Amino acid sequence: MKKVLLAAASASMLFASAAHAEKWDMPMAYSATNFHSEHGVMFADKVREYTNGKIDITIHPGGSLFGGGDIKRAVQTGQAPIGERIMSAHANEDAIYNWDNLPFLATTYADSEKLWQAAKGPVNKHLNDINLVALYTCPWPGQGFYFKKEVNSAKDVAGVKLRSYNAATATVIESLGGTPVQIEAAELTQALATGVADGFISSGSTGYDRKVWEHLSHYYKVSAWQPRNYVMVNKGVWDGLDAETQAGLQKAADEIGALCTAKSEELSLWYYEQLEANGMTVVDAGPEFFAELEAIGAKMQADWLSATGEDGKAIMDAYKGM
Numbered sequence: 392m393k394k395v396l397l398a399a400a401s402a403s404m405l406f407a408s409a410a411h412a413e414k415w416d417m418p419m420a421y422s423a424t425n426f427h428s429e430h431g432v433m434f435a436d437k438v439r440e441y442t443n444g445k446i447d448i449t450i451h452p453g454g455s456l457f458g459g460g461d462i463k464r465a466v467q468t469g470q471a472p473i474g475e476r477i478m479s480a481h482a483n484e485d486a487i488y489n490w491d492n493l494p495f496l497a498t499t500y501a502d503s504e505k506l507w508q509a510a511k512g513p514v515n516k517h518l519n520d521i522n523l524v525a526l527y528t529c530p531w532p533g534q535g536f537y538f539k540k541e542v543n544s545a546k547d548v549a550g551v552k553l554r555s556y557n558a559a560t561a562t563v564i565e566s567l568g569g570t571p572v573q574i575e576a577a578e579l580t581q582a583l584a585t586g587v588a589d590g591f592i593s594s595g596s597t598g599y600d601r602k603v604w605e606h607l608s609h610y611y612k613v614s615a616w617q618p619r620n621y622v623m624v625n626k627g628v629w630d631g632l633d634a635e636t637q638a639g640l641q642k643a644a645d646e647i648g649a650l651c652t653a654k655s656e657e658l659s660l661w662y663y664e665q666l667e668a669n670g671m672t673v674v675d676a677g678p679e680f681f682a683e684l685e686a687i688g689a690k691m692q693a694d695w696l697s698a699t700g701e702d703g704k705a706i707m708d709a710y711k712g713m
């Protein structure tokens with residue numbers, strides 16, 4: 392009898408919380424098995440727990456609900472209350488979002504974290520101005536270069552079509568004399584298979600996810616920068632939540648941001664091993680190629696500082712002072 396009553400009580404409690412649950416669809420751009428997406432699922436679980444079932448998030452990975460390029464707009468306009476996107480893809484509208492794509496500024500997880508701490512204030516202000524609230528960020532492993540041949544310098548890149556994922560990668564490719572083609576990770580395998588692109592800039596993670604060893608042979612690690620994905624909420628939706636619910640979401644976000652970052656670091660070398668195990672040559676960039684990339688990075692840093700004015704300078708000064 393007692394058991395039955397308890398079951399009835401918990402069922403009615405469940406019903407009560409479900410009746411109040413807000414259902415949120417959360418579009419994410421990368422494949423379901425990628426660590427960013429897996430942490431999105433863990434985030435949704437924690438949010439249900441910390442908001443006592445009030446916010447019930449369903450994850451839609453792989454650009455299945457909105458393609459990567461449409462996620463920001465979907466969240467800004469409230470078509471989706473929450474979503475995830477690589478932040479630097481916003482840089483075609485506002486250069487501030489390139490803070491984490493400046494080659495050779497922050498090349499380790501420790502420096503990437505410092506840079507985010509330095510950037511957070513100004514970046515959040517810019518996000519607020521476009522109706523977005525950042526909940527957590529998570530870095531990709533370091534960025535390197537995929538090709539279908541050996542590359543020793545920019546001479547070998549001249550005229551090669553390379554897939555870019557944002558304005559900064561397009562700039563690097565153009566500076567090397569290649570031709571950038573903007574393509575979402577979800578469409579990358581097809582682009583390589585059909586010759587739309589013959590290489591790309593990314594981490595070991597995306598090369599592994601897209602099994603690019605089927606089309607490409609060389610990966611130059613470089614590890615020049617670590618762009619971040621972030622989870623954003625529509626500002627109007629956020630402002631409409633009571634303080635307790637906001638705190639629950641933020642607690643879940645803080646925990647997942649830290650876990651996802653640790654996972655990214657843990658996997659970074661493992662990805663290289665997987666590329667090698669599948670037959671790719673995984674090496675450091677040779678001295679000539681590396682020096683060319685450093686020169687490109689120095690110019691991009693200077694250009695970013697002049698494009699972003701006071702806010703960019705504040706980020707750079709705070710970072711350098713850490």
Ligand code: PCA
Pocket residue numbers: 477531532556575576592593594595596597618
């Ligand atoms: N993977 C993403 C962005 C950076 C990365 O490592 C991509 O290639 O789309």
